[in-house]
Amino acid sequence: MSSNFKKAVSANNVSAEAATEAVKTLLRYIGENPKRDGLLDTPDRFCRSLIEMTEGYALNPEEILATTFESDSDEMVLLKDIEFNSLCEHHLLSFAGKAHIAYLPSGGRIVGLSKLARIVDVYAQRLQVQERLTQQIANAINKYLKPDGVAVVVEGIHSCMCVRGVRKQNSTMITSSMLGQFRESMASRNEFMSLITK
Template sequence: MSPFFKKAISSNNITAKEATDAVRTLLRYIGENPDREGLIDTPDRFCRALLELTEGYSSNPEEILSTTFESQSDEMILLKDIEFTSTCEHHLLNFSGKAHVAYIPSEGKIVGLSKLARIVDTFSQRLQVQERLTQQVAEAIAKHLNPQGVAVVFEGTHSCMCVRGVRKQSAKMVTSTMLGQFRDSAASRNEFMSFITKN
């Protein structure tokens, strides 16, 4: 028996059996036989994969950004090309790409660069739309670090456009959120944009 079956999978008291039974129903819905050899373990695999893809619900942005360091820096700090994978809440299909995150410290407070990547993971590993994902990352950094400004850009390729519907394989969605100095100062905003477009 899979370890997945040994526990309830959520605080809503949904058991693993209920979850896998739902997947079996979906397989029958499309005309498949969930008892055939290739599909016997698929409901279990799907549910375990779904839990992994949505691990962000159990992450706390405040905890991630709580460890800070003293620094005299008041210039932009940028982490670019952060790979992300998320799940579209409209079709439950993957979208993925790169995120670019910058902030301008205030009060001499900086955070480890890995924490910026973890904040991207926290919000991308939930059911999402890219517009909200971009805003949530920026707002979490603004709330917990209180910087002079935050800039976040996400570039994503969406399976819901590539494999169904209009089927545009090369289309890429770009979203941005600029807060504080990055919103108010064209110079800061342009500096950020120039950095993320450089190879």
Template sequence: MKEAFASIIEAVGEDLERDGLQDTPERAAKAFNYLTRGYQQTLDEVVNNALFDSDNSEMVLVKDIELYSLCEHHMLPFIGKCHVAYIPSGKVLGLSKIARIVDMYARRLQIQENMTKQIADSIMEVTGAAGVGVIIEAQHMCMMMRGVEKQNGVMKTSMMLGLFRNNPSTRAEFLSLVS
């Protein structure tokens, strides 16, 4: 990867011998590995058995989980927040694990629509919940820095599973708690 970054830097017309660029290919490779570390993680490793018996059957919501991802089309960042809710069905998930699941999928080359579904499906799979709702709101640098260059556009995606899809009052409660 270091050599690939060196080639890119040279291709834009820069001199790799210039003082500020001498170690840039190595730094860029390390940064890119960090930004895509989700590929080295599995759902089982992230959850790490942090499931606990519970007789709670009311909504659990974690709101405003910040996320940083790279768009798979231009490899430019998109930055936003994720709201995750579920209705337990005998098990609750450790609080930090929800944020870790969001990070695992965000730290891959992504499109927001797929990431929203991946997070929801994973929470449902791990918890066996009666329902899961996920909303992501993000700003995409590929739309802000290039192309149409619109600075204020925010993309919102949602995925509703189980009771969040089938029960209008559950969906309404989730949406009111998020707004």
């Protein structure tokens, strides 16, 4: 068992042993034998994977967006097709897709583009619903960069739709959050939407 796994779990007042025992219980619940060869290390692997997939809880959006740079630009800054993976809080199944983020700089300050991608990870790597994920990304950029406007569109394919329930394989969910000038100005919103569909 890795030391990172032990450290991450103990910080939440749950031991690694308790977590892996819970997974063994789930394996028995579905009729499996956690002592068979193929499953011997599965509880530990599952718990380590879960910690890795929810690293966003340990990340601070304010720190990520703290470093800005001077710029004369007041035009739209757009980063599109930012890949993400998340876990649906209703079923603990994955949903994945891409996010598109734009902001209108204010006060002569811009942020490095990699920071926008990292903000997506901050919130995607938590138990989520896509609607809240979209709003959290937009609200963080709005709060810490204080731009004239923020636009976020997230497109996701949800395992809970594909592998269970209605089992619709080609359904894509699209959510958006428009703040500031992107909410107030149809022209700004239309420019953003036209650019992300190119």
